[in-house]
Amino acid sequence: MKPKTKTVKISIIGFGYVGAGVAEVIRRKREDIARKYGLDLKIAGIADLSGIFVDEDGLDEAELLKLKTGEKKWERPDDMTTLDLIRDVEHDVMVETTPTNVITGEPGLTHIITALESGRHVVTSNKGPLALEYSRLTNLAAKQGTELKFEASVGGAMPILSLVRENLAGNGVLSIQGILNGTCNYILTRMAEEGLPYEHVLKEAQELGLAEADPSKDVEGVDTAVKLVILANAVFGMNATYKDVEVAGITSITSDALQLAEEAGYVIKLIGEVNTEGGLKVRPRLVPKHDPLNVSGTLNVATIKTDLAGDITVIGKGAGPVEAASAILADIISIYV
Amino acid sequence: MKISMDIELKDIPGQLVLALKPVSGLGGNILSVLHQRDKKTPAGRIPVELVIEIAETRLERLVEQLEEQGVSVVRTGEVRLRESMVVLLIGHIVHSDLGETIDSIDSTGFAEIVGLSLSMPGVDKESSASVTLSAIGKKELDEALKILERTASKKDITVIPPI
Numbered sequence: 001m002k003p004k005t006k007t008v009k010i011s012i013i014g015f016g017y018v019g020a021g022v023a024e025v026i027r028r029k030r031e032d033i034a035r036k037y038g039l040d041l042k043i044a045g046i047a048d049l050s051g052i053f054v055d056e057d058g059l060d061e062a063e064l065l066k067l068k069t070g071e072k073k074w075e076r077p078d079d080m081t082t083l084d085l086i087r088d089v090e091h092d093v094m095v096e097t098t099p100t101n102v103i104t105g106e107p108g109l110t111h112i113i114t115a116l117e118s119g120r121h122v123v124t125s126n127k128g129p130l131a132l133e134y135s136r137l138t139n140l141a142a143k144q145g146t147e148l149k150f151e152a153s154v155g156g157a158m159p160i161l162s163l164v165r166e167n168l169a170g171n172g173v174l175s176i177q178g179i180l181n182g183t184c185n186y187i188l189t190r191m192a193e194e195g196l197p198y199e200h201v202l203k204e205a206q207e208l209g210l211a212e213a214d215p216s217k218d219v220e221g222v223d224t225a226v227k228l229v230i231l232a233n234a235v236f237g238m239n240a241t242y243k244d245v246e247v248a249g250i251t252s253i254t255s256d257a258l259q260l261a262e263e264a265g266y267v268i269k270l271i272g273e274v275n276t277e278g279g280l281k282v283r284p285r286l287v288p289k290h291d292p293l294n295v296s297g298t299l300n301v302a303t304i305k306t307d308l309a310g311d312i313t314v315i316g317k318g319a320g321p322v323e324a325a326s327a328i329l330a331d332i333i334s335i336y337v
Numbered sequence: 338m339k340i341s342m343d344i345e346l347k348d349i350p351g352q353l354v355l356a357l358k359p360v361s362g363l364g365g366n367i368l369s370v371l372h373q374r375d376k377k378t379p380a381g382r383i384p385v386e387l388v389i390e391i392a393e394t395r396l397e398r399l400v401e402q403l404e405e406q407g408v409s410v411v412r413t414g415e416v417r418l419r420e421s422m423v424v425l426l427i428g429h430i431v432h433s434d435l436g437e438t439i440d441s442i443d444s445t446g447f448a449e450i451v452g453l454s455l456s457m458p459g460v461d462k463e464s465s466a467s468v469t470l471s472a473i474g475k476k477e478l479d480e481a482l483k484i485l486e487r488t489a490s491k492k493d494i495t496v497i498p499p500i
Contacts, residue, residue: 177500252495256456257427257465261497263454264423264467271500286425286499293500 007040008336009056009091011120013082013111014098015048018125018152018328020068021321022095025329027061033329037337044091047082050074054089082107086114093332096124097324102217102226102242105129116140116148123331125152125324131226131242134233149331150234154227155180155300157323158316162334164235164304171306173235175275177293178302180227182318183211183218184250184270189296192258192267198251210298220249221270221282228272228280240280248283261286267294338393339368339416339446341473345382345409352408353385359402365391368446382409388416388446388473418449418471420478424485426466428494431457441488448472448481 010026012019026041033039042058050067051074053059066072086094094115098108108126115122122141124130129137130150141148151161155178164173179185183205190201202219205211217223225245232238250270261268266286271293273281287293292313295301300318305311317323346352353372360367371386378384391399400410430438439450452469470485472478482498489496 248495252427252463254427254458254463254465256458257425257497260454260456260465260467261425264469266423266499268425268497273500284495284497286423286497288499291500 005034005038005040006336007042008093008332009042009044009058010093010095010332011045011047011085011089011091012043012095012097013047013086014096014108014126015046015050015064015067016097016099017068017321018324019046019048019095019097020065021323021325022097022328023061023064025322025325027065029329033333037333039333039336041332045085045089047085048074051076052080052082052085054080054085056090082111083114086111086120087118091120093121093123093335095328095332096122096126096129097328098126100126100128100223100226102128102131102222105132109133112137112148113140116144116146119144119146121147121149121335123147123149123152123328123335125150125328127153127223127226127230130233131229134230134241135239147335149335150230151331152324152327154230155302155314155316156182156318156320157326158300158302158314158318159327159330160231160302160304160314161234162330163312163314168304168306168309168312171308173276174305174307175273176231176235176302176304177271177273179269179293179295179300180272180302180318181218181221181224181270182298182300183215184221184224185295185300185318186210186298187219188250188253188258188268188270191253191255192262193296195255195259197255198253219251221247222249224270224272224282225280228274228282231272232274232280236274236276238274238278245280245282247281250284253284265289269293338396339388339390340396340413341416342387342389342410342414343412344385344387344403345378345380345411346385347407348377348381348383352383355406356385356387356403356408359399359406360387360389360391362402363391363395363399365389365395365399368444384411390446416447416473418451418473420473420475421451421469421471422478422482422499424468424470424482424499425497426468426489426494427497428463428489428492430455430464430466430494433492433494438485438488438492438494441484442470442481445477445481445484447474447477448484
């Protein structure tokens with residue numbers, strides 16, 4: 001007998017490339033998800049700086065995606081703000097995909113608090129609120145009896161939080177070391193392979209859309225540090241914030257240094273490390289060429305050292321709209337399955 | 338030659354000075370003294386680990402003198418550097434007194450810089466170096482890295498350690 005299908009209504013707050021990616025994967029996977037998990041995913045509303053669309057019976061994803069190509073114009077109802085949507089439009093899961101702000105956490109922080117207070121589950125890729133107010137948000141979710149999930153915030157498509165929490169349950173995690181920023185990995189890989197100077201490769205990464213016009217968050221290690229804080233809190237139960245991380249970026253790395261590393265049998269990678277001794281560090285490290293942490297291009301990787309299972313290494317795409325949406329989709333499904 | 342030596346002292350004041358005197362008396366150099374006051378041998382004596390630099394021909398004489406003072410010499414051996422790691426440095430390495438940076442490690446007695454490969458692109462530009470650190474044990478190697486990092490940070494040199 002086929003199980004009864006449950007309708008799950010979703011809002012997407014922040015319709016940038018990740019938010020639109022979520023609409024895209026829901027459109028692509030709707031039938032699969034209904035068949036395999038008995039869930040009928042419907043987008044009840046989306047909000048962005050540019051406007052708001054709401055339909056409690058479900059918006060058409062293909063129409064929404066036209067907003068990204070310019071074929072459809074944004075509209076803004078006079079009587080509804082983003083917070084009104086989160087509070088008042090009936091839905092089950094708020095997907096928060098606004099840009100990360102590591103100083104204030106806003107606007108994501110207010111969105112998440114409002115959604116949890118309204119009894120909605122939250123799935124987010126936004127690192128700022130988690131890095132700043134982790135315990136406050138998880139406590140609020142626990143009090144409300146709702147779920148707060150954030151696999152997409154660390155390592156994009158690469159599963160790490162659920163891997164540790166579910167598949168490695170019962171293991172003590174001793175340390176996690178990893179490459180958590182694809183932009184830095186791309187730059188270091190290209191510099192090493194082509195012997196090109198940092199500035200040149202940075203420009204190339206910007207032209208390819210792999211680095212932002214202001215690349216400081218990536219190349220100075222801020223993004224890696226924020227992800228490390230999320231790991232420290234979610235996996236190690238620390239109550240860490242960004243300020244607890246010792247951070248150095250890749251801006252001082254020279255092609256000469258990469259050449260010397262190569263001659264000694266190493267590559268240079270920007271490695272984030274958290275361990276049970278409480279140290280949170282982001283800095284360039286020498287990685288032996290044959291170590292599993294030596295992945296190239298924009299890939300992310302993490303080695304989890306555990307007391308029972310030994311070392312486990314996961315590799316995956318750290319960025320990209322569909323890749324991030326993959327982690328968000330898995331989080332949504334896991335709330336109900 | 339560099340010698341590591343395990344000695345045992347009587348548990349009364351002034352014994353350590355008594356033990357160290359003959360080393361300088363024979364023209365030797367004390368590189369490190371690990372004095373574990375809280376540890377005792379079953380016979381109630383205090384174990385001390387010394388690393389010294391002394392002429393090979395004088396080592397026997399030193400052991401004799403120590404024994405004459407009532408210091409028992411449990412073990413002597415040439416210091417072997419068993420652990421090593423490669424570390425990269427980036428910055429004005431040469432102009433910020435490379436000799437001093439190397440010295441900060443070599444003077445510990447338990448670690449040395451045993452390899453150095455330098456790349457200098459131009460007079461005003463930052464240079465890079467790969468440095469091989471060796472030490473008598475893992476703990477000592479970590480300590481040597483810390484010393485190198487402290488010295489380097491004063492000189493605005495970036496240190497890239499292995500994972």
